[in-house]
Amino acid sequence: MHPLALTSILALGSTVFAAQLTQVSNYGGTAQAKPGMWVYVPNQVKSDALVVAIHSCQSSAQKYFQNSLIPWKKGADGKGYVTVWPSSTTECWDVSSKSSLTHNGGGDSNAIANMIMYAIAKYKINPKKVFVTGGSSGAMMSNVLAATYPELITAVSLYSGVPAGCFFSASGASAAWNNTCSGGQSISTAQHWGDVVQGMDPGYNGTRPRMQFWHGSVDATLSPKNYDETLKQWTNVFGVSTTPTSSKKDTPEKNYRTDDFGPDVEGIWAVGVGHSVPSHLMVSEAWFGL
Template sequence: MYKLFVAGALAAGALAAQLTQVSNYNNSAKAKPGMQDITFRRPWWVYVPDAVKSDALVVAIHSCQSSAQKYFQNSKIPWKQGSDRKGYVSVWPSSTTECWDVSSRASLSHDGGGDSNAIANMIKYAVGQYKIDPKKVYVTGGSSGGMMSNVMAATYPELISAVSLYSGVPAGCFVSASGASAAWNNSCSGGQSTATAQKWGDVVRNMYPGYNGTRPKMQFWHGSVDSTLSPNNYQEEVKQWTNVFEVSQTPTESKKDTPEKNYRTDDYGPNVEAIWAVGVGHSVPSHLDASEAWFGL
């Protein structure tokens, strides 16, 4: 009887959901003329929970000096737990450089051929392969992954319904004057890259010229004592996305000690939400319930 029990337990374990690399997916896109065709491929993994109860997809983008596997295994990154609890599929891209490319013209352009293009291809493949509702694709990430989340919202708004990003910077803030891929930008990281709301909004619009469709809801989090990516970037993000959605920079509602003590949540209508974490550095801890609520999960 004991042997039968052990055999059954091992079989059940073998069938348990696990992070799985996706190797052969459609790669038919072509960079625009004049764009550097860096690659449309990046390694990526998918997590399909044992009980799929949702037709939603969450894309979790890792931080610098990390990977899909490390991000997935990080106990402070709760999206595996969310997938198990609510039954949605999650996609985990992996960068081939130390940080994501949020600086080159290729990655900061729709169909430009850079990292953003690679992640867009992952989304397109996953929507078809895992029977995802195209209107239920959500993106999250921290630090460099938060930066890329902003870039994805700007370059591929048609693929994404909502974004919840942690400790990032405005889309396009890390642009490289030399066009270098995955370059560090001291001006942006140090909080010196400031502009009017109109200019920040134009940065987003110029990443996908002519696009006039629906844009993803934007939720972003930033710590007040972040020493890696200046807290000044929080207000620049507010400028950027309130301009894109054509709403005032004055919150329609402000809630103190939400979602926890010393946090402040500011709403700018239904499409922009900013969370200011007093006394928190880099990176702001993920808040699964609040992010899932923003996604409508």
């Protein structure tokens, strides 16, 4: 066979068998909500970890995966871990209804938990290496998942979100927008926000996921005040002070500040940055221990 012909065949083979985002048609579970589940398994699986990447409003698993600013495909290819990409059936994730704000309540959070359990079994994931990340509405859902399914998640890194339960709708509306919360007017005590988390999975007293949250100081979509409320929430849950145990200026880049509140809570404040805080793959992977 001519060498050029062999080269062409090998190139074709690598294209045909290249890893790609693939839909899972039936991931099981009893949740009434049925968002789509998409999975990316890299060509070389070198890790038994799972990263769940949750998209923002007006997006989808496919769009989020293809977004060059979202680094988790690159991370999966580099470190060899499996990623799951949930895809909402509504404009934004449901972080407002009782069903989604309750453990095994049947809402979107329940469905994503089912995806995690499916992935653990299917891809031989270490249950102690399940990580969740997302931006905007996906960040809100990341917070909700940390509250409703703490037993399934090891650590969270979320960008531009609000405290878990902040979007709660007394009317029971699913995926309802909450102007009071988004506008930074849902101000409460650390104890209140901690109680909100405890109430989503009453009786749970096991290990909780380590929480890392990012927010821009000039966010015009979700008020920067939500950073402070999220900080109150998770420091209360972990029983630590809102005073940092350590603080680093210009980290991970200029005009950012990274504050640690013990080993389990970390806040990253981005001065002059708006709603779309740039993702930092290495920082989030380090938080996850990847």
